[in-house]
Amino acid sequence: MEPAELLAAYEQMAVIRRTEKAAHDLFLQGLVKGTTHLAAGHEAIAVGASAALRPDDYVFATYRGHHHAMARGATPEECLAELMSRATGLCKAKGGSMHLTKASTGMLGSYAIVGAHLPMAVGAAWSARLRGTDRIAVAFFGDGATNIGAFHEALNLAAVWKLPVLFVCENNLYMEYTPIADVTAVARPAADRAPAYGIPGEVVDGNDVVAVQETVARLAARARAGDGPALLEARTYRHFGHSRADPATYRPAEEVERWLKHDPLDLARGRLIESGVPEAVVHEADERATTAVQKAVEAAKAAPAPDPDEALTDVWADGGAAWRT
């Protein structure tokens, strides 16, 4: 990454971090209902991968997907408005935190059934190939998804059909509340499964935005060239619990401390300074991010609630919901 590119990535990560913090605070204020699965700590995976992809590539994410929506162009205001049940939300307040989607930029959804979107990404890659494009599809998922059937069906089909799809595992060491190592037969839950499907499996520091960008760029180029799918395991760590209900007390203090010292924003900041970007310039990026998210919170708060009749639209392609004559 060139310094300018890294600075832009840093600012994007700073926006995501602040948006997630705002989501947390708004939840505590009673302005976000249901639950949230915050991605604070995972920013470098979304931002690094996005920097390596083309705008016309397809991205599929999970219920922990705010960072992917924003990395693909959703604004903090659209996301927070959705979380706050506003008519201006990204999904018109019909999706909520777990389903952020920005189809216009190729971010084709956040799915809350573990592993379900991996076959969808395979289908999008298949479609890209059938339509004669060189687009690729990327599925982001957690370490817990590596033990569900859809993961294995998707990997096999993608490999057999040699499709341009990347499977990116965000391994944050815990499947919900349980250490992934306690429930998985291999040490590296994603990468160690790749050989079974005859595809490359790699591990990358998921908190290092430059490493993520470089690795994804290399695997994407390979997929785009027709050399088939790959599986990337990006090691990372949640700053919050699994979901809003989880204080994450099961994680050892020493482990938490170690990972917080390996923060994706700190790493990127260090790289910027190292490459000669003045601290004041980095500080300005932080300030811009803070201001942008503050404005987004205020705008989302001011936005109207949806018209209740909106509930009876968008089932069918004609916009309606009629199921009978």
Added chain:
Amino acid sequence: MADVISYREAVAEGIAREMRRDPNVVCLGEDIGEAGGVFKTTAGLLKEFGPERVWDTPISEQAIVGAAMGAAMTGMRPVAEIMFSDFLACCWDYLANEIPKVRYMTGGQVTVPLVVRTANGGGLGFGAQHSQATENWAFTVPGLKIAAPATPADVIGMMAAAIRSDDPVVFFEHKGLLAAKGAPVPPDHVVELGRAAVVREGVDVTLVALASMVPVALKAAELLSGEGVEAEVVDLRCLVPLDVSTVLASLGRTSRLVTVEENPYQGGWGATLVSVVADEGFGLLDAPVRRVAGECVPLPFADALEERVIPTVEKVVAAVRGLAAY
């Protein structure tokens, strides 16, 4: 053009017609290519359209339907085959949680123009895990259109409508009807989804049936005619959209309703239809409603046992006779 076409041939013909007119229509499923499908319902497609449009898959129902969904969201019109409708359970997440909900939960950002075809129903001695009539499973989930044709002409016409639909359609092909024959079907034959057909007119009772139960209802109507009872038979064709209007109009003529359903009584589609009739057509009725449906047990293997469970002509006739007192 041949003098007759079988229901089985109509499936392949219906798909082929749409593949000829739209290059975005592609097929995927287990054994659908060189083998032509285990029921030969995709025979000839690979030969005519080649391996870039007819794709054999592994035994991976989640990958089949999930990939169809991803392809449909990005510009294709996939036609996915799930070999037996019982296997829909293996990919139920896609039919219950993903496909019918993705348009809604994204606020209308995506469409999912796909067809999931599947061989449905009993009567062939395939036992408990290959014989179920599962159309009522799909009927529990808002967001799926449900087609279940009873004749070769409807197979072709409804297949055209299903593939052209911008909404997801679950298309139930009845195993017991595959050998049934019908008249050849003119080009560009399209049967709009959600339009029931009155396939026999009558004034004494309305029999509402679906798929393999349509010929059962028609045979029952013939027998009843000999007893002086003229039954009107409505082929529902689709469960969603559900053509309540045609049923209510028929009840306006007959005042008596019997549903003929292969799926179990417990949770069967007739329950919803009858509830709408009770709500909106109570004044039309002169007699209690009867539902002739599958017994609430797993499908047994032996013919004698299977016939005990699935509705038969005799059971329909008996139900109608029971209404004579009113």
